[in-house]
Amino acid sequence: MFFINIRWQASSLALRHGCGWSCRGFRGFIQTMAAINPKLKIVPALLGWFAQNARDLPWRRTRDPYAIWVSEIMLQQTQVKTVIPYWKRWMRELPNIRAVAKARSEKIHKLWEGLGYYTRARNLQKAAKQIMEKHDGRFPDHFADVLALPGIGRYTAGAICSIAFNQPVPILDGNVIRVLTRVFGIAKNPKMKEANGRLWDLAELLVASAAKYRAPRSSRRKEAHSKITNSQSLLTSAATIAENCSSLNQSLMELGALVCTPRNPRCEICPVKNLCVAFREGRIGELPNLGKREAATARRFVGFVIERNGRFLVRQRPAGAVNAHLWEFPNVEIHPRPGSSPAKRDQSAHYSPRKSQSRLTSAATVREPDFEIIHAAKSLGIEPPAILPLCTVKHSITRYRITLEAFHVHLGGASSARPHNKMGRRGTPPSGKNNVWLPLAKLSPLAFTSAHRKILQTFNSKTT
Numbered sequence: 001m002f003f004i005n006i007r008w009q010a011s012s013l014a015l016r017h018g019c020g021w022s023c024r025g026f027r028g029f030i031q032t033m034a035a036i037n038p039k040l041k042i043v044p045a046l047l048g049w050f051a052q053n054a055r056d057l058p059w060r061r062t063r064d065p066y067a068i069w070v071s072e073i074m075l076q077q078t079q080v081k082t083v084i085p086y087w088k089r090w091m092r093e094l095p096n097i098r099a100v101a102k103a104r105s106e107k108i109h110k111l112w113e114g115l116g117y118y119t120r121a122r123n124l125q126k127a128a129k130q131i132m133e134k135h136d137g138r139f140p141d142h143f144a145d146v147l148a149l150p151g152i153g154r155y156t157a158g159a160i161c162s163i164a165f166n167q168p169v170p171i172l173d174g175n176v177i178r179v180l181t182r183v184f185g186i187a188k189n190p191k192m193k194e195a196n197g198r199l200w201d202l203a204e205l206l207v208a209s210a211a212k213y214r215a216p217r218s219s220r221r222k223e224a225h226s227k228i229t230n231s232q233s234l235l236t237s238a239a240t241i242a243e244n245c246s247s248l249n250q251s252l253m254e255l256g257a258l259v260c261t262p263r264n265p266r267c268e269i270c271p272v273k274n275l276c277v278a279f280r281e282g283r284i285g286e287l288p289n290l291g292k293r294e295a296a297t298a299r300r301f302v303g304f305v306i307e308r309n310g311r312f313l314v315r316q317r318p319a320g321a322v323n324a325h326l327w328e329f330p331n332v333e334i335h336p337r338p339g340s341s342p343a344k345r346d347q348s349a350h351y352s353p354r355k356s357q358s359r360l361t362s363a364a365t366v367r368e369p370d371f372e373i374i375h376a377a378k379s380l381g382i383e384p385p386a387i388l389p390l391c392t393v394k395h396s397i398t399r400y401r402i403t404l405e406a407f408h409v410h411l412g413g414a415s416s417a418r419p420h421n422k423m424g425r426r427g428t429p430p431s432g433k434n435n436v437w438l439p440l441a442k443l444s445p446l447a448f449t450s451a452h453r454k455i456l457q458t459f460n461s462k463t464t
Contacts, residue, residue: 042183042272043209047244049271050251053258055080058088060250065139065164066097072159073120073151080257086115098137100128109325109447116397116450118323123151141165162249168211170203171249172196175256181288182260185277189291203252210248294399301404302376303331303452305390305459308411311437314446318434327443328452330435331404332376377409384409391458393451406455 054060057080059071070090074083090111094100100108103125112121127149131139140146141164147157158171172180177190180199188195259266265284267273278284306313306329313330317323377387390406440463443456 040206040209042275043206043213043248044215045271045275046251046255047210047213047215047247050247050254054250054254055258058084063164065141065160067091068164069139069160070124072156073124074115076120076156077117078115082115086112097128097131097139100125101132105325106447110445113326113447114450114453118326120151122324126150127152139164141167143167143169159249162207162245164246166243166245168208168245170200170207171253172200172203173253175254175260176203176249176252178262178288179252179256179260182278182284183272183276185281185283185287187287187289190288191290206252207245207248210244213244296396296399296401298336299333299400299402300336301331301333301402302373303329303404303406303455304377304380304382304387304409305329305406305455306382306409306411308437311439312443313435313437314443315435317449323449325447327446327448329406329455330380331452332379334372334376336403373405373407377407382409382411384411386410390462391455393454395451402451404451404455406458408459 057071059067062068071083071087074087074090093107093111094103105122105125108121108125109118112118115121130149131137135145140149141161143157143161146152146160147154152160155171155173158169159173161167161169162171177199180186180202181190184202186195186198190196190199255270255272259270267276267279267284270276270279273279278287314327315330316325316327319325373387377383386409388408388410390408392406393404395402395404440460444460448456
């Protein structure tokens with residue numbers, strides 16, 4: 001009966017595509033599905049595996065769509081271990097949609113500080129306001145309505161609807177792409193339209209099949225017993241046979257995160273290795289075929305902790321800019337040092353769009369100011385008697401490998417700074433509505449970019 005349902009679902013997919021069995025491309029897909037029906041045993045295999053091995057994540061202890069929505073937005077481009085404390089703090093400070101909609105922008109950015117990709121936070125608040133206006137404060141349970149919210153695409157809408165409402169809608173993120181391309185031996189680049197469409201069809205077929213799947217009675221008894229004896233399964237209520245759509249989609253993501261990893265996959269413990277084309281044909285390392293990675297680009301910035309009369313100059317990034325509304329110390333981009341190309345380091349590195357962890361270098365290893373750094377200081381309208389090395393922060397954002405060298409500048413008074421063009425008032429560094437002088441104690445409550453937060457922490461550690 002399970003495989004009869006599979007054929008019926010495949011036919012339904014063809015009709016929804018408006019092409020029937022004769023449509024070129026999709027006809028091949030249907031023929032492929034007919035040939036690999038046995039491989040669709042991955043549905044019960046994944047459901048069983050997820051019931052026993054799902055991680056105990058805080059957002060898996062609830063079916064509140066708001067809580068799941070927040071987790072999915074935070075998990076975009078960010079690792080699970082990083083998200084957990086942020087999610088807990090967010091849910092404690094903003095426990096419902098109304099609280100998000102009414103929160104001040106400063107609080108939203110402070111709660112998100114360090115997660116990066118801050119547009120996510122701003123879109124989350126825009127979506128909360130839209131939910132209050134159009135849905136009376138209740139998170140919508142229709143896919144189209146969820147998809148219409150700011151900051152939510154097809155994957156996120158599918159994840160929320162399947163996990164929170166157990167709806168048979170597909171998901172396709174990096175983990176799921178990796179699992180499906182390997183299991184089904186899809187050699188074409190999943191970023192390309194044809195392969196990507198096929199992957200979405202596969203994901204849809206699998207979750208639709210999960211919705212109709214019923215485990216044999218003996219398996220249900222065994223699973224029920226395991227839930228009593230296995231504390232992890234007891235905590236992860238998502239892994240119940242009554243929530244197959246939720247469990248199936250989460251199992252695909254979980255398998256990609258824990259077992260079917262980009263490098264050094266743990267094929268020996270994979271629950272679907274006997275059904276995996278890439279494993280059988282020795283092509284694990286070739287799939288997914290993501291094509292040639294975009295070359296990494298080195299960028300170098302110089303930042304200045306400018307102190308005058310016990311106050312420090314900071315500025316808020318303008319709306320529309322990268323890291324909009326966040327705070328930073330005055331800084332200037334300059335030419336990278338010769339030989340600082342990241343190409344050699346990145347040759348063996350696996351590409352990931354996630355923001356990497358920042359690395360901090362102490363002042364002992366920071367070079368003394370050179371001509372470019374002194375010129376950068378002058379471009380900000382300052383010419384202090386001394387520029388003291390503070391620290392260097394190295395981090396990555398997408399394809400950029402960024403080095404930020406920070407220096408401490410102490411201005412004894414207005415006479416220590418010279419005017420420069422029209423950047424600021426006579427005798428002072430540039431001022432404006434986004435530039436303010438604040439005492440050190442007032443800096444910590446501000447939402448800084450991650451790199452500049454590290455600069456502030458380093459400065460605090462040297463002054464206490």
